[in-house]
Amino acid sequence: MSIEIESLVYRFPNGVTALDGVSLRIDAGERVAIAGQNGAGKTTLVRHLNGIVKPTSGTVTVDGWNTAEHSIAQLAAKVGYLFQNPDQQLFARTVRQDVEFGPRNLGYSETRRAELVSSALAATGLTDHADAHPYELSLSDRKLVALAAVLAMDTPIVVFDEPTTGQDHNAVRNIANIIDNLHEQGKTVVAITHDMDFCAENFDRTIFLAQGRIITDAPPTEAFTNEPQVTAAALETPQILRLTQALTHPPTTKIKTFLTNL
Ligand SMILES: Nc1ncnc2c1ncn2[C@@H]1O[C@H](COP(=O)(O)OP(=O)(O)O)[C@@H](O)[C@H]1O
Ligand SMILES: [Mg+2]
Numbered sequence: 001m002s003i004e005i006e007s008l009v010y011r012f013p014n015g016v017t018a019l020d021g022v023s024l025r026i027d028a029g030e031r032v033a034i035a036g037q038n039g040a041g042k043t044t045l046v047r048h049l050n051g052i053v054k055p056t057s058g059t060v061t062v063d064g065w066n067t068a069e070h071s072i073a074q075l076a077a078k079v080g081y082l083f084q085n086p087d088q089q090l091f092a093r094t095v096r097q098d099v100e101f102g103p104r105n106l107g108y109s110e111t112r113r114a115e116l117v118s119s120a121l122a123a124t125g126l127t128d129h130a131d132a133h134p135y136e137l138s139l140s141d142r143k144l145v146a147l148a149a150v151l152a153m154d155t156p157i158v159v160f161d162e163p164t165t166g167q168d169h170n171a172v173r174n175i176a177n178i179i180d181n182l183h184e185q186g187k188t189v190v191a192i193t194h195d196m197d198f199c200a201e202n203f204d205r206t207i208f209l210a211q212g213r214i215i216t217d218a219p220p221t222e223a224f225t226n227e228p229q230v231t232a233a234a235l236e237t238p239q240i241l242r243l244t245q246a247l248t249h250p251p252t253t254k255i256k257t258f259l260t261n262l
Helices: 042-047 097-103 110-123 139-151 169-184 196-202 220-225 228-231 239-248 255-262
Strands: 003-013 017-026 029-035 057-062 078-080 157-161 189-190 206-210 213-218
Touching: 017 042, 017 057, 017 213, 029 042, 029 157, 029 196, 042 157, 042 189, 057 220, 078 255, 097 139, 110 139, 110 169, 139 157, 139 169, 169 189, 169 196, 169 255, 206 220, 206 228, 213 220, 213 228
Parallel strands: 029 189, 029 206, 078 157, 157 189
Antiparallel strands: 003 017, 003 057, 206 213
16 A cells, blocks of 8 residues: 655646656555645645646556556545545534545445444544534634545545644644554555654654755754754744753753743
8 A cells, every 4th residue: 555656747737847857656554754845846746646636747556556646536435535624524414424425425334334434423523513513613623524424435645734723732732543453454654744743753754855855854863953944944843842952962052042931
């Protein structure tokens, strides 16, 4: 169930080149975070994984399938995708119906569907809101409904586009638990995040994108300690790593200043 991306270029009809030669392999069970400033091409990249977007040139292969040769419906059995904006993903009249849509469409049995829906609602803390209209909920809760809808599809690969943006501390911890759980089930997790602490704590591998290209692909501890690349990706080093760096290197004047400012 690997993902292989070869020399991927994507150009929007208006001529904007969003991806400019991306090659990448992700193996089954990996936890990969993608970071980079707005407009770097993160969303366009992950939308290739479930075939919403098809390459202008280059190839994207998911579990041996060239995405250009498969429909979104076919790819939905392999890749669950949480939209950056939940309002592009939700459409049903109740939370439960939105969460049920995926597993129903994938043809899962009624028993399996019921189990998946109730565990997805529980994992996202939405059990009590199952009968609410999604639009009665706040944007951050709608994002959790969209997340539950992805979990309920029980796909081997899950892709989250900015899952923690706008979420409070408890919800972020919950999302971290969900990622742990998916990892324990052997699933591949790919997430776009601006939250570098979240990234350092929950992922094995960090990819920085800048102007449609990969500029870093390394374990978080390495990625975030490479200051020129962190700067190029316009990111902040996570606090936890700044602290470890400060404690494991001989205390230079810069670090002493840093420590006194903590
Ligand atoms: N529908 C679109 N039409 C034209 N250009 C777009 C469209 N969506 C995104 N872009 C452009 O493509 C580039 C990459 O966007 P995106 O993948 O959304 O980046 P990110 O998710 O990293 O913020 C940006 O320059 C953005 O302005
Ligand atoms: Mg985006």
